[in-house]
C-alpha cells in the first residue's frame with residue numbers, strides 16, 4: 001500500500017499550469033474540468049510535437065493519456081519524441097496513466113526516466129478500467145498531490161499501491177529429495193525433459209543463452225533449436241586467412257591488412273566473424289555435452305520467418321517442450337539523446353520478437369510446457385541510459401503475463417541482473433562494463449549459478465509467478 005494524499009492538499013494546485021496530452025476523450029475532458037475547478041490552468045493538447053509547439057511557456061505538470069488510447073503500442077515507441085520533449089520542458093510531474101493489460105512497457109520507461117530526470121516525478125499510474133472518467137480523473141489528481149516519488153502506482157480496487165519486488169526462496173520441495181544444492185539433472189528430471197525433448201531458444205546460439213542451451217543439453221541430452229540473426233556462413237567459404245586471428249585486436253589487424261575497408265567496416269566484419277565463431281562453438285559444445293543442436297538464422301522481428309521456423313520444428317519432431325525468448329540488443333544512451341530508430345531497434349527486438357514467437361506458438365497443436373522470456377533488472381528498477389531496453393523488457397513481461405493468463409501455459413519472465421562475462425559466451429556485459437559494475441559494487445551472476453537458477457525456477461518455482469528477478473547482489 002502507498003500513502004493516499006488528503007484532499008486538503010488540492011489548494012496547492014491553484015494557479016499551476018497543466019498540459020493534458022490526449023485526443024478529445026472523456027478522461028481528457030474530465031481532467032481539464034476537475035483541474036480548472038481546483039483553480040489550475042489546464043489545457044488539452046493533441047499527442048504530437050507540432051501541437052505541443054503551440055503550447056510554449058512553463059508547465060508544472062503533464063498528464064499523457066496516450067496509453068489509454070486502446071491501440072497496441074499507442075504510447076511506445078510511437079510517442080517517444082513527444083515524451084522526450086515533455087521531459088525536456090522540466091515539469092515537476094509527468095504522469096502516464098495506463099490500463100492493467102497495457103503492453104507498451106511504460107512502467108520500465110518511467111522507472112528509467114525517473115532516474116534520468118531527478119527533478120521531475122515521472123510516474124505510470126494503473127487505472128481501473130471499470131471506473132467512470134470522473135473517478136479516474138480524481139485518482140490522477142490524487143497522483144499530482146502525492147508527496148512520494150513512486151515511479152509506478154496502481155490505482156485499482158479502490159486502493160493506492162506501489163509494486164515492490166520481494167525476496168522469495170528458490171529450491172526444490174523437500175519431498176523431491178534433490179536437496180538445496182540440486183544439480184541441473186534433478187531440475188530437468190523434475191521438468192520432464194529428456195533426450196526426446198525439444199527446446200527452442202531464440203537468441204540462443206551466443207552469450208548467456210548459449211550457456212543455458214549447454215546446460216540443458218548436458219543435463220537432459222535433449223535437442224535444442226537455436227535461432228539468431230547472424231548467418232552461420234558468410235557465403236565465401238570462410239575467411240581462411242583470418243583463422244590465425246583469434247581475438248578482436250588480431251582480427252582487426254588482419255582485416256585492416258586486406259585494405260579497402262573503413263574502420264567502421266573493419267569493426268563490423270570483425271564482430272561478424274567472432275559471432276560466427278561463437279555460434280559454431282556453441283553447436284560443437286552442445287554436441288559434446290550430449291545434446292543435439294540445430295541453428296537457424298532469422299530476424300525474430302520477422303513474424304513470417306518465425307512462424308515458419310516454429311512450424312517446421314514442430315512438424316519435424318512432433319513436439320516443442322520449451323521455448324526461450326532471449327534475443328536482445330542494447331544501444332544505451334540517455335533519453336534526451338535517444339534516436340527513435342535506435343529505440344525502435346532495441347524495443348522491437350524484444351517486443352515484436354515476443355509477439356511473433358507467441359503468435360507462432362498459438363498455432364501449434366500443443367503448447368510448450370514452459371515459455372521463458374529473458375528480461376532485465378532495468379525493467380524493474382530502471383537504469384540510466386536504458387529507457388528503450390527497460391521499456392522493452394517490461395513490455396515483454398506484460399506480454400508473457402497476458403499469454404499465461406490467456407492460455408494457462410507456464411510462462412515466466414526472468415529479469416536478470418548482469419552476468420559475469422566469463423569464457424567464450426560472455427554475453428552483453430563485456431569486460432569493460434563488468435569492471436564498471438564492480439566499481440559500483442554490483443555483483444555479477446556466476447554463469448554456472450545463473451543457468452542453475454533458471455532450471456530451478458522452471459522446475460520448482462511457483463507456476464503462477466509471472467516475473468522473477470534473479471540477481472547476484474539483491475538489485
Ligand SMILES: NC(=O)c1ccc[n+]([C@@H]2O[C@H](COP(=O)([O-])OP(=O)(O)OC[C@H]3O[C@@H](n4cnc5c(N)ncnc54)[C@H](OP(=O)(O)O)[C@@H]3O)[C@@H](O)[C@H]2O)c1
Pocket residue numbers: 202203204205206207208209210227228229230275298299300301325326327328329349374375376377415416417418419420426427428429
Ligand atoms: N548478459 C547479461 O548480463 C544480461 C542481463 C540481463 C538480461 N540479459 C538478457 O539476456 C538475453 C541474452 O543476452 P546476452 O548477454 O547473451 O547477449 P548477446 O550475447 O548479445 O546475445 C543476444 C542474442 O540475441 C540475438 N538477437 C539479437 N537480435 C535478434 C533478432 N532481431 N533476431 C534474432 N536474434 C537476435 C543475437 O543474435 P546475433 O548476435 O548472433 O545476431 C544473440 O544471439 C538478452 O535478451 C538480454 O536482454 C542479459
